[in-house]
Amino acid sequence: APAAGPQDLLIAVKAESDAAAGEALARVDALLQVRRTGGEQDFRPRSLASALKMLPEARWVLISVPGRHAAGVAEEALDHGRNVFLYSDNVPIESEVALKRKARERGLLVLGPDCGTAVIGGMRFGFANRVRRGPVGLIGASGTGLQAVMSHLHTLGSGISQAIGTGGRDLAAEVGGITALQALDLLRRDPETEVIVLISKPPAREVAARLLGLARSAGKPVVVYFLGAPLPGRRIGNLRFAASLSEAAELAIQIPAVPGVPGVPVSGHLRGLFSGGTLAQEVLLGLSAVLPPESYQILDLGDDEYTVGRLHPMIDQDLRLRLLRQEAADPQISLILLDVVLGEGSHADPAGELAPAIEEARSRRPELEVAALVIGTDEDPQDLRHQIETLERAGARVFRTAGELVDFATQRLPESEESGKPVPLEPVRGAINVGLESFYDSLVAQGTPAVQVEWKPPAGGNETLAAILARMKSA
Amino acid sequence: APAAGPQDLLIAVKAESDAAAGEALARVDALLQVRRTGGEQDFRPRSLASALKMLPEARWVLISVPGRHAAGVAEEALDHGRNVFLYSDNVPIESEVALKRKARERGLLVLGPDCGTAVIGGMRFGFANRVRRGPVGLIGASGTGLQAVMSHLHTLGSGISQAIGTGGRDLAAEVGGITALQALDLLRRDPETEVIVLISKPPAREVAARLLGLARSAGKPVVVYFLGAPLPGRRIGNLRFAASLSEAAELAIQIPAVPGVPGVPVSGHLRGLFSGGTLAQEVLLGLSAVLPPESYQILDLGDDEYTVGRLHPMIDQDLRLRLLRQEAADPQISLILLDVVLGEGSHADPAGELAPAIEEARSRRPELEVAALVIGTDEDPQDLRHQIETLERAGARVFRTAGELVDFATQRLPESEESGKPVPLEPVRGAINVGLESFYDSLVAQGTPAVQVEWKPPAGGNETLAAILARMKSA
Incomplete structure (x- = not known):
């Protein structure tokens, strides 16, 4: 077993008999079980590390702490090999780039910062509508955009496989669409996803070309809606271009799940x-x-x-x-x-x-x-x-x-470029929530094993002390 | 009869008998008739004024002289109450604005400058494809754009009523879409036009709103394609937005010629x-x-x-x-x-x-x-x-x-604004060509009564002398 840290809960049982000790340990296990299956969580760890020890199968960490603390928590989650749903805004773009590069190297996802919506393996993170599962995989740099498309798909009788929010800046030149490219790669490998819908504000030009270049060889139809950008036509190979959120949903269910002629690398x-x-x-x-x-x-x-x-x-x-x-x-x-x-x-x-x-x-x-x-x-x-x-x-x-x-x-x-370590396709078996209680409540209501971290700003919000602690920790 | 000017051809007949005089005059009439019906034109007037005396029913003047002379010829045509097809480029934008304002006041059209294509009442001016007549009226700030749409309509089995080129700068803020607004007004009154197609590079924002505001109340479906501009959706009332030239043609023949709910002025x-x-x-x-x-x-x-x-x-x-x-x-x-x-x-x-x-x-x-x-x-x-x-x-x-x-x-x-004197709907009974011979040849080949002006730069191209002459003329 790993060594206990200062944030860990140590339970020592001193019993009069082995039977009594066994009973006490069984009770402890049962209590832990309750936490994991989403009943009211009566013990709240104060660190991500101890939360992950309580629920080691949690592959996702939801973060909605104030922006200036968010990158630190997200980095810790990545260091623990966990994917991040980052609702917090006001995270500096340099932090976003650093986090996403680290995630890409490790085959992990960072959804956000400022990501309001995601549905991963049927589990809804943040703001998300209850829609049936279905063949459409969504990627969106926009929260209410994703919600509008998933709701419309549901209304039209269809459903979604995944909805991957990337955060509003992901397709800016500085970030280069790291998350969107990973998400596209994930959805093209996802057997549940038959059609991909990609929505965003207008991306940086070179990012758009890289993203659509990859989409062009996805082997599945991809519906694209870049709100406020000119349409390059209605169709290019397996790509279909929509002129509104509702049309993106309509195209996704109208087109047969047969891709156009695949792209061929030519120099x-x-x-x-x-x-x-x-x-x-x-x-x-x-x-x-x-x-x-x-x-x-x-x-x-x-x-x-x-x-x-x-x-x-x-x-x-x-x-x-x-x-x-x-x-x-x-x-x-x-x-x-x-x-x-x-x-x-x-x-x-x-x-x-x-x-x-x-x-x-x-x-x-x-x-x-x-x-x-x-x-x-x-x-x-x-x-x-x-x-x-x-x-x-x-x-x-x-x-x-x-x-x-x-x-x-x-x-x-063009020859496709190296896109980092592929993100594995895996079910969501649990999640850790750091921040807004309502996100934890929503996980529990969905039956997702979840742990809420009783998060406090490092050093009680004292930034100087926090910096000293961070240096000590990394030393 | 109007007084003869220095550019007029005076024919004096001195005959031995009334019969001989009558025969000679009949021969003169026949020769003039040949000119008007488009046979080889053996006499070429050297001024627009005398050309218009030869063919007074010509309501259109085609101008393709070098840019710095074009505005002067166009203004002369407007002063004679004629519409202008202005192929010349390098016409200053101030001249364009002045010409178009004058035209609007008088219920005349200035197509151009830099207008390559128009089909008015079945007559093709400049570069234009031979397409059948039909229910689609085109307005375009782009020459090959108009050609692509009219050709595609023809290929799809449809045809055009009019194709009105406006010149590439008409929808810029300085010009304010004067010609496009007149054209839209003309086509909404034209009984032959059932659907209107409007194509352009992205207009200035306020011009686009004014134009589409008018289109919104045209009482006919209007297909809009602004190349390189974001689509505001696929449909707003009677407006349909296309994502390519070919789609503009396809939408024009697919949609029923029934407008959406008309706009209602509301303050x-x-x-x-x-x-x-x-x-x-x-x-x-x-x-x-x-x-x-x-x-x-x-x-x-x-x-x-x-x-x-x-x-x-x-x-x-x-x-x-x-x-x-x-x-x-x-x-x-x-x-x-x-x-x-x-x-x-x-x-x-x-x-x-x-x-x-x-x-x-x-x-x-x-x-x-x-x-x-x-x-x-x-x-x-x-x-x-x-x-x-x-x-x-x-x-x-x-x-x-x-x-x-x-x-x-x-x-x-919003309450619609005053749009100047309406341009009358009238057949093309003839045209005067000032400039490129090939445009004259094309008119003749189409059977349009036409006169080619033997145009020379004013004062043989001597700008100082030309300015003096212009001052004398206007004095």
Whole structure:
């Protein structure tokens, strides 16, 4: 048995007979049992360490102490190998980063700080609605957002497998989405989860791309709702983009649990040489949602900087042809995107001009791919069918909407990065609560074995003394 | 007959007999007829004024001369009471504003500057695809965007009534969406247009709200796609929000041509007192899309600034109740929005606390409306049905999704503003082209009576001399 610490309860039994001693010990065991199964807890440990000795199977620690003390308690929980539900706010972002990095190394989760809601293995932490279990796994950087989605899913007759809150800052650049990435990895391995829903305020751009890049290869449909961010389309591979919390829930139950074509890791970069500004922007919006920023570049050749002293590229393709040859010769480039806009006023045969350049490039570098977005109708003067056939004969893939082009271009994913030690899938057998009583009451009401820590600020709130104690402890 | 000017062609016939004179005049008429019906134009006027004398029924002037000369030609066209399709770019924004204000006063349109595409009464100006006529009216601040939507509509078997390009800066704050507002007004009056599609880069916030406020009362479904802007939901009244160009086309033909509940002008302001941050944001996103900024305010009472030394408003509603009484007493406020989030951890009876305050407020000011968004499930400890009934009995309208709440709140529109003289609905009987030959060729190919102006920069491009001439002309 581990050595007893100063916070431990030592029970010494001095009995008149072995039978009496056995009876007394049985009574002690029964009392401890009551604590573990969630009856009224009459003994309250004053430290996390002793709480964990009382309920060693507790894999989760709920923390809602004032912000300046929260990181310390959370770190202690991680050091004990426990996951953390961190309701406290006003935790410095540096502490959040340090905690989450430590958690990632150890295959643990830190939900929060400022995480209001989580449902793990059917157990509700913090604010959470009572919803039936079901096939939808939620990840949310927003508490009431998660609640709105889980409630709506329930109302629609479905249910959730897990709801993993990450805290509102998790997708900021500093934190880099550590928890959301772990949660995504967890849910893609979770056999109970058939569809994943990911909701958040707009993430930092590079974090969003990393997260959706991973989601793109989850092997399950992922519904994404970034409140207040532009949608990169309605669908990219297995990703569906929602425009509201309620729509996120609706999409999750409408779409069949069959993922789109999985992403394939491809090295090399992507170049777009566009004549239509809006088309360039729409494609860029889609690519930037899932690809790392350094892997693509889209040029709008109709932009002022390219048209000084030159006709519009929808009329005159000379510059585009020159750039096409140049990019095609660059061994770094593995995919070139083009648009071809037909109709009144446009070049009389754009495909006829592009085809020889495409053919030549592909004969020199057969691994190079070319994809073209063709905008036009069967009544346009350039002959739509002929234009498409000319491009296809030259070896280009032809698409008719920006969404389809983006879908194709983003099947080529960057190699996925190391995401730390995987978080094990395990049932919730108990939890320790440090802070708000109501969270403890809620655990007990749900039948979760739980222990409430009688927490006091270190050194009675005296910060100087607390610092000295912390130094002594770590020495 | 008007007096002949120095640019006019005078034809004097000196004949040996009346019959010969009559024959000669008939021949002149026939030649003029050829010009008007689009055969090769063998005489080219050197000024807009004389071109308009040759083809007085031309209501449109297409201008694609270099940017620094374009505003002058456009102003001349407006002064002659003609609409302008202004392809030229590099026109200063002050000139754009001045031209568009003048046009609005006179019930004329200025499409552009930098407008690549328009289809007016079946006639294609600039770059445009050949698509069948149909029930969809397009407004676009983007050329290839319009082309992509019209082509996709055609591919899907539908067609367009009009496609009105506005130029890329029309929805900037400086220009204020003058052309887009006129176009919207035109299309809502156009009997051929059953559904309106509005596409643009993200407009200035106040312009977007003004535009969508007008669209909200168009009496026809309006599909909106602001490329790169967040969607305020999928639907607000008769507005549908698309996430791509192709989806804009798809929505336009999928939705029945039946508008939602029309907006009703209501005076007074709107206040939201929210406990859930994400819910507050989602509602705010919806409201800000269609309401003028000064008409609403949404408070997130769970935000740090309100929770210092106070429990979260999902647990403790004291502050909210105080604010509710305060706002309800303000005669400026005509609608109050609330959210009620049920579930584990939340207040045991939030509706029970809110109801007396709502009832009291409405008994004092019966015109005051209160609407609540209730998030929760039938398994939540607060009893969902009872919560809803309590709120409804107190006189509140209850909604279950943010979208429905926004839909309700935005049926109350501000009084619509004066939008200038309406642009008349009239067929295109001819056009004058000043600039790119290919635009003239395209008009001729379409069978539109057209005249090409043999345009030269004023004073042969000598700017000083041109300025002197302009002063003499206006003197």
